[in-house]
Amino acid sequence: MIGIVGGAGPLAGNDLFYKIIEETAALSDQEHLPVLLWSDPTKIPDRTEFLEGKVKQNPAVPITEIFLKLERNGARLGAIPCNTAHAPVIFEEIRTGLQKVGSQLQLISIIEETVRYLAQQYPSGTPVGVLSTTGTWKRRIYADPLEAAGFEVLTPEAEEQSLVHQAIYHKGFGVKASGTQITGKAKEILYGQADTLIDQGAEVVILGCTEIPLVIREAFYRQKRMVDTVRVLARALIKAYAPDKLKH
Amino acid sequence: MIGIVGGAGPLAGNDLFYKIIEETAALSDQEHLPVLLWSDPTKIPDRTEFLEGKVKQNPAVPITEIFLKLERNGARLGAIPCNTAHAPVIFEEIRTGLQKVGSQLQLISIIEETVRYLAQQYPSGTPVGVLSTTGTWKRRIYADPLEAAGFEVLTPEAEEQSLVHQAIYHKGFGVKASGTQITGKAKEILYGQADTLIDQGAEVVILGCTEIPLVIREAFYRQKRMVDTVRVLARALIKAYAPDKLKH
Structure with a gap:
């Protein structure tokens, strides 16, 4: 499946899924791609607030956990539709966190x-x-x-x-x-x-x-x-x- | 979380999630509700074709499996945005299948x-x-x-x-x-x-x-x-x- 970490924000996760449907060549339900969208905004602190030092918890921690849940449920590709979450201090932490536990998930930036x-x-x-x-x-x-x-x-x-x-x-x-x-x-x-x-x-x-x-x-x-x-x-x-x- | 069985069809699952966001009173990402959307259309045969005897497999079987996966991942409410899947011969089979394994998921019809x-x-x-x-x-x-x-x-x-x-x-x-x-x-x-x-x-x-x-x-x-x-x-x-x- 394609795994999406949503919730950052919720509409962006929804919008990514919508555009995956729009950009897929399919004439019936069954021809569309399997997508797992995990939108738990309550778990992910604001990315800009973290970068500005206003919140302490690195959003990388909950985001990595959600990527791992997506993988355990069958995702082999993963993405998070939030540009700010791609600041190296967040995104590299996610990559490292996934590697550390032997994840095979292919992250798309x-x-x-x-x-x-x-x-x-x-x-x-x-x-x-x-x-x-x-x-x-x-x-x-x-x-x-x-x-x-x-x-x-x-x-x-x-x-x-x-x-x-x-x-x-x-x-x-x-x-x-x-x-x-x-x-x-x-x-x-x-x-x-x-x-x-x-x-x-x-x-x-x-x-x-x-x-x-x-x-x-x-x-x-x-x-x-x-x-x-x-x-x-x-x-x-x-x-x-x-x-x-x-x-x- | 709110668990959604999507994929029947994919746009309908996306649309339900969109309308959950639209109808939720929230001023920041973190105030939105946690939603898990499982859209695997490849797994769910067409509902009308089943009702008309054109496909044999009751869509209830894969739908029940997905509801159980949603529950195992934290959903306590579940719904499938497909009216046809609510034909008693499908939906009652889902209810029975969930009860049989002791599921606590609250299905919303x-x-x-x-x-x-x-x-x-x-x-x-x-x-x-x-x-x-x-x-x-x-x-x-x-x-x-x-x-x-x-x-x-x-x-x-x-x-x-x-x-x-x-x-x-x-x-x-x-x-x-x-x-x-x-x-x-x-x-x-x-x-x-x-x-x-x-x-x-x-x-x-x-x-x-x-x-x-x-x-x-x-x-x-x-x-x-x-x-x-x-x-x-x-x-x-x-x-x-x-x-x-x-x-x-």
Whole structure:
């Protein structure tokens, strides 16, 4: 089965599963891929809060436990649709934790897959914008591998970054609070920041937090591709599990 | 956790989880309910084909196994978002199979919850339309309990029923084949049959197959309520698991 650690957040886990269904070539229920989605948000502390030192427990600990449960129940591939959870201090801890107990689970990284996708689609030197949580921004979770792959990276300034983070987390208007009823304020901030990155020269913008594609839903905005990292991950999982089932 | 047997079909399982998130009062990831979604469509034969004698294996067997796996992994409530799987010859077999091995899992039935919802909202004698698969239609999965609850039941004639079934199953234009890219033909058939039931006097229409709310998305059509049985089930699960988290 394909194992998904959901709950970080719940909608992102649901969205990844939805996109796996969408990207699978199947004409009946039985032709779809087996997916096990473990969404226990109560167990996983906020990733950005950990990176900022506001919570002590490394989310890697419960995430590793859930990956192991997925494996014990039949998953041979695993992924977590949360970009911030891919900060090396979290994600490498997960990899180490799994290796330590002899896990055979193949982890698919949303960051690695997104950088690979960009490297296939765009020439070296292309200016790439990144919208993300402040955790991802501060730890340069996208910026470092993108630069290593030869891209020019554009991200919001500190003040604008704080607005992007609020569009995701604010208890009044943020996506994690509003759920599916996306607020005008969250839209205004995220499209506004996409505008800024495009004005600064971005040829493509990475929606580098799994909540952002719930707001910016177009594949193209102002003729620039908006890279839905959840869809990239969905396609990578299908390709790794059953390449003949991947839609063109 | 809330355990969901998905895969029958995959989109219906995804949709139930989506509606659980939508109907939960939560302002952060951590306030959402723990959900385990087991979507292994390869294991579950088509329910209508079983009811029509076209496949021999009772889907109850693999469904029961999955419910037990959900329970072993921490689920204390379970549901399967597939109306046809609630035919007594399948669903009672699941109940019996669970009891036989001493399962404590509390099964929530989409049919019982939908009939309960109608009985709370509409007076006895109200004409209720039902759109469903041919399996549900033939076995009177909704008609019998609705009549027992005092409602007048309206369903399509045999020829129209076959069209409704095709809107769900047809390999070219059916929802199970098109996935999220709903075809004009499926829309035309399902809205057309809703029209017929309303013209015949239906005051409310039950979307009695979990694929139908993926096409008819409005809460009201021609001023009649379209009862989304997946949303009814989502709310029943939240109410049973954590009543204080149910949105008003």
